[in-house]
Amino acid sequence: MSTQFSLEAVRAATPGIENVIHVNNAGSALPPSVVTDTVVDYLRREEAIGGYETADERHGQLEAVYDSLGALVGAPREHMAVIENATRAWDMAVYGYPFERGDRVVTCRAEYSSNVLAFLQLERRFGIEMVLIDDDDYGQIDLAQVDTELAAGAAMMAMTHIPTSGGLINPAEEVGALCAKHGVFYVLDACQSAGQVPLDVNTIGCDVLSGTGRKYLRGPRGTGFLYAGERALEVLEPPFIDLHSADWTQADDYEWRPDARRFENWETYYAGKAGLGVAVDYALSLGIETTAARITNLGARLRAGLESLDRVGVHDKGARRGGIVTFTVDGVDAASVQAQLLLRKINTSTSGPDRARLDLEPRGLPTVIRASAHYYNSEDEIDAVIQAVDAVR
Numbered sequence: 225m226s227t228q229f230s231l232e233a234v235r236a237a238t239p240g241i242e243n244v245i246h247v248n249n250a251g252s253a254l255p256p257s258v259v260t261d262t263v264v265d266y267l268r269r270e271e272a273i274g275g276y277e278t279a280d281e282r283h284g285q286l287e288a289v290y291d292s293l294g295a296l297v298g299a300p301r302e303h304m305a306v307i308e309n310a311t312r313a314w315d316m317a318v319y320g321y322p323f324e325r326g327d328r329v330v331t332c333r334a335e336y337s338s339n340v341l342a343f344l345q346l347e348r349r350f351g352i353e354m355v356l357i358d359d360d361d362y363g364q365i366d367l368a369q370v371d372t373e374l375a376a377g378a379a380m381m382a383m384t385h386i387p388t389s390g391g392l393i394n395p396a397e398e399v400g401a402l403c404a405k406h407g408v409f410y411v412l413d414a415c416q417s418a419g420q421v422p423l424d425v426n427t428i429g430c431d432v433l434s435g436t437g438r439k440y441l442r443g444p445r446g447t448g449f450l451y452a453g454e455r456a457l458e459v460l461e462p463p464f465i466d467l468h469s470a471d472w473t474q475a476d477d478y479e480w481r482p483d484a485r486r487f488e489n490w491e492t493y494y495a496g497k498a499g500l501g502v503a504v505d506y507a508l509s510l511g512i513e514t515t516a517a518r519i520t521n522l523g524a525r526l527r528a529g530l531e532s533l534d535r536v537g538v539h540d541k542g543a544r545r546g547g548i549v550t551f552t553v554d555g556v557d558a559a560s561v562q563a564q565l566l567l568r569k570i571n572t573s574t575s576g577p578d579r580a581r582l583d584l585e586p587r588g589l590p591t592v593i594r595a596s597a598h599y600y601n602s603e604d605e606i607d608a609v610i611q612a613v614d615a616v617r
Contacts, residue, residue, distance in 0.1 A: 229514045234600045245605045247526075248571040250388060250416055250548045250596035252438040252445060255503065262502045263444055266495035279494055286494065289501030293449050296504050296512075297414075297433060298424035303457075305450040305484040306497050310415035310436035311338045313450035316487040317432040318342060318382070318411060320460035325351035327379035332357050332365040333582045334387035334394060336413055340582065343382070352379070356582065363541025365394050367402065374406040381408050386416035389575040389584060389592065390550045391523055392542030393421065400429025409455065415439065418449075420519055420546055422512045431456045437496070440519075440547075440598065443503030444496040452484040462487050515599040516546075522597035522606055523547035529610035535617050539592055550575065550592040553617045558591040564616045565593075570609055 235241050240254035269278045279286065290301035297304075307313040319342070329343055329352055343354045355373050360366040365383060374381065381403050385396050396412055403410040412430040414423060419440030425433055433451040437443025452460065461480070462469055468490035470478045480486045507515070526549045531538050535554035553561050558574040565572050576591035577584040584592065595609060 229510055229518065229599070231600070231602065234510070235602070238600050241600065243569070245568075245570045245601070245608055247595040247597055247601065247605075247609055248573050249598040250439060250594060251573045253440060253442045253598055254600070255442045255444070255499075256506055258506060259443060259499045259503045263495045263499040266498045270495070275494070282498065285498055285501070289497055289504075292501045292504040292508070293451075295508060296418070296423065297435075297451050298426050299451050299453075302483040303452055303454075305452065305487045306492065306500065307448045307450050307488060308446055308493065309448040310413070310434045311336075311448075313434040313448045313487070314339060314411070314413055314432075315342060316462050316464070317434065317450060317452065317456065317460055318380075319346075319463040320487075321380060321409065322459065322461070323350045323352050323379065327352045328355050328373075328377060329353070329380045329382060330355045330357060330370065330373050330378045330408075331382045332384065332394065333359055333586070334365070334384050334390070334392055335382065335582065336384045336388060336415065337579045337581070339382060339384065339413060359541065362543040364392055364543060365399065367395065367398055370399060371402050371405075374402055374408050378406070378408050380411060382411040382413070384413040384415075386414075386420065386546055386548065387580070387583065388416060388548075389580040389594065390542075391527065391540035391545035391548045393417070393544040393546050394542070395544075396428045396430070400427075404429050409459065416548065417546075419507050419512070419515075421516045425451055425453065432460075437500040437503060441500070441503045441507055442598075444493075444499040446493050447496045447500040449500070450484060450487050452487065457482070457484065457486075460487075464489065466490050510599070518599040519547035519597060520545070522599070522601055522603070523549055525603065526595060526597055526606050526609060529607065530613060533610070533614050533617060536613060539587070539589055547597040549595045549597070551595070551613075552590060552592055553613065556616060558593045561593050561613070561616055565609075565612055568612045570612055 237256040293304040294301045410430045411432040414435045418435035437447030438445045469486045573594045
């Protein structure tokens with residue numbers, strides 16, 4: 225794995241930088257040419273010889289994706305599944321857990337909105353109880369309270385590693401140690417952290433990890449992945465079944481696949497799958513630790529620059545912070561700020577209290593602007609964003 229990072233080479237491989245300053249990487253990052261070329265080439269081959277035939281012809285390329293994903297998170301290929309997005313990957317695991325009435329599921333204020341909605345549905349359906357952990361003084365999950373609640377008895381610990389609505393990086397390894405101490409099943413949502421920070425399921429200690437291709441891995445949209453550890457494969461039964469996830473052994477019986485691909489289904493986005501594998505390989509070739517340090521530094525530069533402006537509030541929590549920066553401008557609503565930045569060819573996003581009711585709403589925050597830096601952003605681009613916000617205010 226290379227740790228040589230050339231900003232010039234990375235930017236030369238990213239055509240989109242010629243059109244925009246893209247700080248919406250927590251939404252969907254600009255892909256490198258090699259990813260786009262892989263997807264288009266695969267589709268062209270389908271056009272030429274047929275979809276099934278292309279899958280057969282490129283079987284080795286598609287199989288290699290599992291090796292790449294395993295290398296990304298430190299897991300054997302048998303424990304990796306390719307699923308259309310991080311939310312559906314998370315769903316396939318969580319909805320596959322054998323919940324019983326009264327089971328307690330411990331989660332955090334930074335938990336992704338779709339995950340919270342799923343737990344609310346599971347409360348209605350199975351009578352589980354969602355236990356919310358408060359933030360500590362730094363704004364991250366309170367480890368002392370996690371310890372107390374897990375000791376009181378819990379079926380599952382579910383945590384979002386990096387929230388969509390701020391720069392916080394939750395202490396995933398420390399939570400994993402507590403789950404191991406109390407024997408609690410641990411689900412980590414790594415949608416924003418895959419490609420942004422190094423991930424190793426062995427040191428994190430999670431049973432399940434879900435991620436996406438389109439964000440910090442710079443892969444195609446419509447791609448995601450799931451890690452399912454040994455205990456997950458023993459405990460979880462996917463909520464959906466088809467001829468790919470299970471074998472129809474007799475007229476009245478079936479057996480699940482023994483590996484993590486039981487969480488997949490037969491029909492999938494093959495061109496995107498090929499592109500995802502290339503995106504992961506590209507990220508690994510640069511060195512995740514190297515790019516993670518750059519993302520952190522660019523996020524800190526952006527955060528400090530915005531904090532220096534009058535009438536601009538920065539709202540990121542956490543003892544450790546990454547490349548996502550959320551802020552507001554006094555007297556200018558978030559949608560207007562986003563629109564004015566877009567006129568300057570700066571891509572950002574927004575995050576509202578209706579999407580973070582356990583986080584933004586208790587803090588009394590309105591919809592915030594989200595600017596998320598990536599390693600291919602230059603320092604000049606970050607400074608240009610700060611100057612643009614200064615002009616907007």
